[in-house]
Amino acid sequence: MLKDITLGQYFPVDSVLHRMDPRFKIIFTMLFIIMLFAGNSIWTLVLGAVFVLMAQLLSKIPLKMSWKSIKPILPILVFTAVLNLEFISSGDVLWEWSFIKITEGGLQTSVFMICRIILLIVGSSLLTYTTSPILLTDAIEALMSPLRKIKFPVHEMAMMMSIALRFIPTLLEETDKIMSAQKARGAALDSGKLTQRVKALIPILIPLFVSAFRRAEELATAMECRCYRGGEGRTRLRQLRAEKRDYIGLFVCLVFLAASIVLNVLHKV
Amino acid sequence: MAILKTEGLTYTYSAGTPFEKTAVDHVDLCIEEHTMVGVIGHTGSGKSTLMQHFNGLLKPTSGKILLDGKDIWADKQKMREVRFRVGLVFQYPEYQLFEETVFKDIAFGPRNMGLGEEEIKRRVLETADALGMDRELLKRSPFALSGGQKRRAAIAGVMAMRPEVLILDEPCAGLDPKGRNLMLQQIRDYQKKTQSTVLLVSHSMEDVAEFTQKLLVMSKAKLFCYDDTAAVFRRSAELREMGLRVPQIASVMEKLRNRGFALPEDLYTVEQARDAMLHLLQKGGSTC
Numbered sequence: 365m366l367k368d369i370t371l372g373q374y375f376p377v378d379s380v381l382h383r384m385d386p387r388f389k390i391i392f393t394m395l396f397i398i399m400l401f402a403g404n405s406i407w408t409l410v411l412g413a414v415f416v417l418m419a420q421l422l423s424k425i426p427l428k429m430s431w432k433s434i435k436p437i438l439p440i441l442v443f444t445a446v447l448n449l450e451f452i453s454s455g456d457v458l459w460e461w462s463f464i465k466i467t468e469g470g471l472q473t474s475v476f477m478i479c480r481i482i483l484l485i486v487g488s489s490l491l492t493y494t495t496s497p498i499l500l501t502d503a504i505e506a507l508m509s510p511l512r513k514i515k516f517p518v519h520e521m522a523m524m525m526s527i528a529l530r531f532i533p534t535l536l537e538e539t540d541k542i543m544s545a546q547k548a549r550g551a552a553l554d555s556g557k558l559t560q561r562v563k564a565l566i567p568i569l570i571p572l573f574v575s576a577f578r579r580a581e582e583l584a585t586a587m588e589c590r591c592y593r594g595g596e597g598r599t600r601l602r603q604l605r606a607e608k609r610d611y612i613g614l615f616v617c618l619v620f621l622a623a624s625i626v627l628n629v630l631h632k633v
Numbered sequence: 634m635a636i637l638k639t640e641g642l643t644y645t646y647s648a649g650t651p652f653e654k655t656a657v658d659h660v661d662l663c664i665e666e667h668t669m670v671g672v673i674g675h676t677g678s679g680k681s682t683l684m685q686h687f688n689g690l691l692k693p694t695s696g697k698i699l700l701d702g703k704d705i706w707a708d709k710q711k712m713r714e715v716r717f718r719v720g721l722v723f724q725y726p727e728y729q730l731f732e733e734t735v736f737k738d739i740a741f742g743p744r745n746m747g748l749g750e751e752e753i754k755r756r757v758l759e760t761a762d763a764l765g766m767d768r769e770l771l772k773r774s775p776f777a778l779s780g781g782q783k784r785r786a787a788i789a790g791v792m793a794m795r796p797e798v799l800i801l802d803e804p805c806a807g808l809d810p811k812g813r814n815l816m817l818q819q820i821r822d823y824q825k826k827t828q829s830t831v832l833l834v835s836h837s838m839e840d841v842a843e844f845t846q847k848l849l850v851m852s853k854a855k856l857f858c859y860d861d862t863a864a865v866f867r868r869s870a871e872l873r874e875m876g877l878r879v880p881q882i883a884s885v886m887e888k889l890r891n892r893g894f895a896l897p898e899d900l901y902t903v904e905q906a907r908d909a910m911l912h913l914l915q916k917g918g919s920t921c
């Protein structure tokens with residue numbers, strides 16, 4: 365079913381990671397990415413792996429879910445590996461066949477890159493697995509609020525984002541319903557030539573657009589009726605509040621980052 | 634003869650995720666031909682989910698659906714044919730309209746069946762007449778109609794395929810009382826004329842009491858019972874427990890009976906009740 369592909373892949377279980385302040389979780393993810401890309405040695409990978417494993421265990425997200433987030437990028441992984449193998453030539457030649465030449469340096473780099481991408485994906489998808497989309501937008505708004513000083517419409521951006529997030533599942537559900545209704549009238553959606561298939565989309569797209577516009581209009585009216593006037597002076601139902609565990613988490617992240625930098629420098633020498 | 638049959642039909646939404654929900658649980662059913670069946674049940678009891686199995690829109694997690702004795706999932710190539718034989722009108726079907734004119738929209742189903750232009754025209758006009766739609770209306774854009782007219786147009790779109798089984802999921806939701814009654818009368822006339830089987834999902838006990846011969850009662854994803862309408866309403870205590878009720882007039886009759894009036898049981902429509910009370914009064918009443 366269409367509904368099964370959701371954008372926010374929030375996985376609702378109760379864990380420390382779920383309960384953490386979303387603002388801090390975004391910062392952790394950023395620090396983690398910096399850590400991964402600041403270093404170039406084996407220590408970067410070791411520390412990254414330890415960090416991800418720790419977070420994974422704390423989050424109570426089944427490992428199966430992490431595999432699910434890697435699966436779609438497998439082609440990209442293969443592509444990166446091939447490019448690196450092919451274009452980096454340093455060190456001994458390991459294998460050669462007509463114009464293909466695999467060198468030790470190339471192999472090393474491509475293994476390193478693959479591990480780094482996997483860690484990056486698994487680590488950052490933990491953010492979306494443990495944070496609901498609504499909290500995520502709240503946190504983004506909070507983190508971006510300094511930009512208000514330069515007249516950047518932070519609140520409006522966040523509002524648009526949360527409305528979009530709110531309506532993606534609704535629209536998917538609606539698409540599902542319209543597709544079912546037209547299938548019940550014998551619409552052939554998954555057979556025929558390309559032109560026929562494109563034509564077969566019309567009975568779905570038209571009702572979908574009509575209903576999307578209707579919804580937008582209704583929502584705008586409803587917001588007006590409740591005197592929505594933008595972000596000025598608005599209070600929140602969910603106040604984001606940092607607690608001890610968030611500061612502990614921040615400390616751990618900084619330690620990892622520092623360790624990674626130090627080990628990288630030592631390794632180079 | 635049974636036209637629709639289910640064996641151990643079970644359906645689970647989002648199986649294998651934290652949102653897992655079994656909406657239909659081991660349902661065994663046998664629906665006879667040429668009947669008008671009412672489908673009732675509390676909100677979320679799985680009525681709509683069950684209905685979407687009958688024309689193969691949902692594939693059962695386990696169990697079977699037999700149409701005329703043949704498993705509808707035995708041959709996937711024939712699924713379109715099944716959908717022409719079992720017509721399903723969704724809840725709020727007006728959101729599926731898309732063509733430039735009402736005529737073209739009603740013709741969408743018959744055209745998909747591969748019928749000739751003459752036949753398509755004949756069916757569209759016939760269906761429009763059966764539902765009391767003006768010929769003038771057929772030339773208008775479906776988006777320029779009123780809510781009730783849109784509903785009729787959408788129902789006509791399925792009826793025009795002349796399915797052997799017509800399933801209507803709450804066709805009267807959001808219509809005014811007079812409009813409801815007219816719509817149900819038209820549906821019943823259509824059923825009588827075409828000798829088809831009609832399944833009518835409804836939240837109104839009055840409507841099903843008046844218009845259906847059989848009742849299918851769903852409760853918490855399970856089939857509570859499938860029986861003659863009168864027989865189901867005799868179990869008023871159990872219905873109340875499920876959050877359903879008997880028609881209002883039946884409650885009134887029951888209370889009158891409890892006060893000693895010699896009224897017969899099985900009075901579920903206002904007409905029946907009126908006749909019975911007049912009869913009682915003519916006999917000289919007991920306590921009046």
Ligand SMILES: Nc1ncnc2c1ncn2[C@@H]1O[C@H](COP(=O)(O)OP(=O)(O)OP(=O)(O)O)[C@@H](O)[C@H]1O
Nearest residue numbers: 646647654656674675676677678679680681682683
């Ligand atoms: N697409 C879906 N995904 C997940 N769960 C669903 C979906 N559709 C329905 N359900 C769930 O399945 C159960 C049965 O739903 P269904 O729509 O069949 O009920 P219903 O009897 O038709 O109710 P109503 O009288 O309100 O129309 C409900 O608990 C509902 O939450």
Ligand SMILES: [Mg+2]
Nearest residue numbers: 680681724802
């Ligand atoms: Mg329903």
